[in-house]
Amino acid sequence: MVAAASALLLFAVSAVVGAAVNGDDVLFLDWPPLFAEWEPHLGPGTPAALLVTAVVVVNGPTWARRLSWRALAWASGAGSLLWITSLALVDGWRRGVTERLAHGQEYLTALDDIGGIGHFLRTFTDHIPLDSPDNWPAHVAGHPPGATLTFVLLDRVGLAGGGWAAAFCVVVAASAAPAVLVTVRALAGEESARRAAPFVVLAPAAVWMGVSADGYFAGVAAWAVALLALSVRGSRGRTGRRLAALGSGLLFGLLLYLSYGLVLMAALGVAVLLVAWDARPLPWVLLGVAPWGVAFTAAGFWWFDGYTILVDRYHAGAGGYRPYSYFVWANLAAQVASVGLATAAGLRRAVVDGVWGARELAARRPVDAEHLALIALVAAGAVAVLAADVSGMSKAETERIWLPFAVWLLPAAALLPAALARSWLVAQAATALLVNHLWLTRW
Numbered sequence: 001m002v003a004a005a006s007a008l009l010l011f012a013v014s015a016v017v018g019a020a021v022n023g024d025d026v027l028f029l030d031w032p033p034l035f036a037e038w039e040p041h042l043g044p045g046t047p048a049a050l051l052v053t054a055v056v057v058v059n060g061p062t063w064a065r066r067l068s069w070r071a072l073a074w075a076s077g078a079g080s081l082l083w084i085t086s087l088a089l090v091d092g093w094r095r096g097v098t099e100r101l102a103h104g105q106e107y108l109t110a111l112d113d114i115g116g117i118g119h120f121l122r123t124f125t126d127h128i129p130l131d132s133p134d135n136w137p138a139h140v141a142g143h144p145p146g147a148t149l150t151f152v153l154l155d156r157v158g159l160a161g162g163g164w165a166a167a168f169c170v171v172v173a174a175s176a177a178p179a180v181l182v183t184v185r186a187l188a189g190e191e192s193a194r195r196a197a198p199f200v201v202l203a204p205a206a207v208w209m210g211v212s213a214d215g216y217f218a219g220v221a222a223w224a225v226a227l228l229a230l231s232v233r234g235s236r237g238r239t240g241r242r243l244a245a246l247g248s249g250l251l252f253g254l255l256l257y258l259s260y261g262l263v264l265m266a267a268l269g270v271a272v273l274l275v276a277w278d279a280r281p282l283p284w285v286l287l288g289v290a291p292w293g294v295a296f297t298a299a300g301f302w303w304f305d306g307y308t309i310l311v312d313r314y315h316a317g318a319g320g321y322r323p324y325s326y327f328v329w330a331n332l333a334a335q336v337a338s339v340g341l342a343t344a345a346g347l348r349r350a351v352v353d354g355v356w357g358a359r360e361l362a363a364r365r366p367v368d369a370e371h372l373a374l375i376a377l378v379a380a381g382a383v384a385v386l387a388a389d390v391s392g393m394s395k396a397e398t399e400r401i402w403l404p405f406a407v408w409l410l411p412a413a414a415l416l417p418a419a420l421a422r423s424w425l426v427a428q429a430a431t432a433l434l435v436n437h438l439w440l441t442r443w
Contacts, residue, residue, distance in 0.1 A: 019032065021326060026322070043092050060202070101166060101169070196413060271377055275373045340427065
């Protein structure tokens with residue numbers, strides 16, 4: 001309770017301080033620390049969101065214990081899909097779903113300017129600088145071309161428009177829930193995965209997963225880690241494990257061309273290999289990563305050029321004016337709205353148990369290896385968040401940008417007492433419902 005209250009206090013302090021220093025619009029936010037506008041509202045998704053909340057709170061812990069593992073994995077994906085969709089529809093079909101990726105600085109606004117894919121890749125970096133002719137919209141310029149190419153390909157196979165783009169992003173984002181549970185089960189045991197399941201489904205982060213490309217990135221990242229976990233703790237023989245490692249590498253490679261910051265997902269990959277104490281999948285992972293670098297470089301896009309030019313654009317725009325001294329801690333406050341109070345309480349338990357486990361290991365006494373494995377996964381997610389924070393390349397909007405890292409903090413709630421699971425689930429759902437109904441989140 002103290003940890004949860006402290007998290008809530010951190011958010012409140014960041015809001016008060018943010019309002020005080022934002023008088024001259026130095027933060028470029030309407031309602032710091034969130035990238036959102038104060039707009040209390042209801043919508044067609046409100047009844048559905050309340051229904052999903054009731055079902056998961058009342059039945060989630062029981063179903064997580066009793067369903068077969070396969071059924072639980074599918075149910076977690078379906079539950080996450082319903083939760084994300086219902087929250088998105090609180091803002092309405094157009095404003096909350098179909099227009100999210102098709103207006104302002106979003107990806108779909110640039111599709112009419114993209115002719116051949118080869119020319120797009122060869123000239124991509126030319127249009128990143130703010131002072132360049134026909135510079136890309138913020139989201140296109142702010143990511144490697146793989147992110148935009150996803151929507152180009154959807155458009156060219158006949159799935160054009162904001163509705164299809166939104167559906168794609170939401171479905172992939174929802175798949176992060178079973179991916180996280182598969183990873184937890186492989187490394188930390190089925191009991192931990194079952195206890196984490198309702199919290200992963202009812203994540204407040206769903207507010208920003210529907211609809212954003214970062215939700216799509218989170219799904220891809222989660223499966224990259226899950227396949228790596230299966231490659232070290234799977235049960236399909238040597239060939240199956242190698243294929244899992246190769247698949248993991250392909251997804252990790254894709255991540256590099258979806259978002260520059262997702263290079264930090266390496267922290268999760270390293271954690272998986274360390275927990276299993278097995279480096280045998282590494283060559284297969286690298287084999288999967290390599291084709292992406294070769295293909296994009298051969299097509300005319302050099303990753304490091306894109307990143308360095310983007311840094312210049314970032315500092316020439318809002319990123320250069322937003323004060324690091326505020327956002328270095330307010331970014332973390334924004335995560336309270338994304339991961340929820342149960343995660344904050346779980347993180348406190350993870351720190352305490354992790355320190356105790358380290359002492360036991362140092363004294364050569366037996367420890368619960370699966371318990372420490374869960375803590376290691378959560379710690380890796382926290383390392384990625386802290387590294388992104390300290391870098392200064394994400395000043396504000398981190399409730400959305402850090403979704404691929406934030407989903408790995410959610411299993412910390414599995415460390416809380418099972419008897420209190422429903423109470424903490426109520427706190428998680430209340431966080432998401434209040435944010436989605438009191439503010440109009442953007443992007």
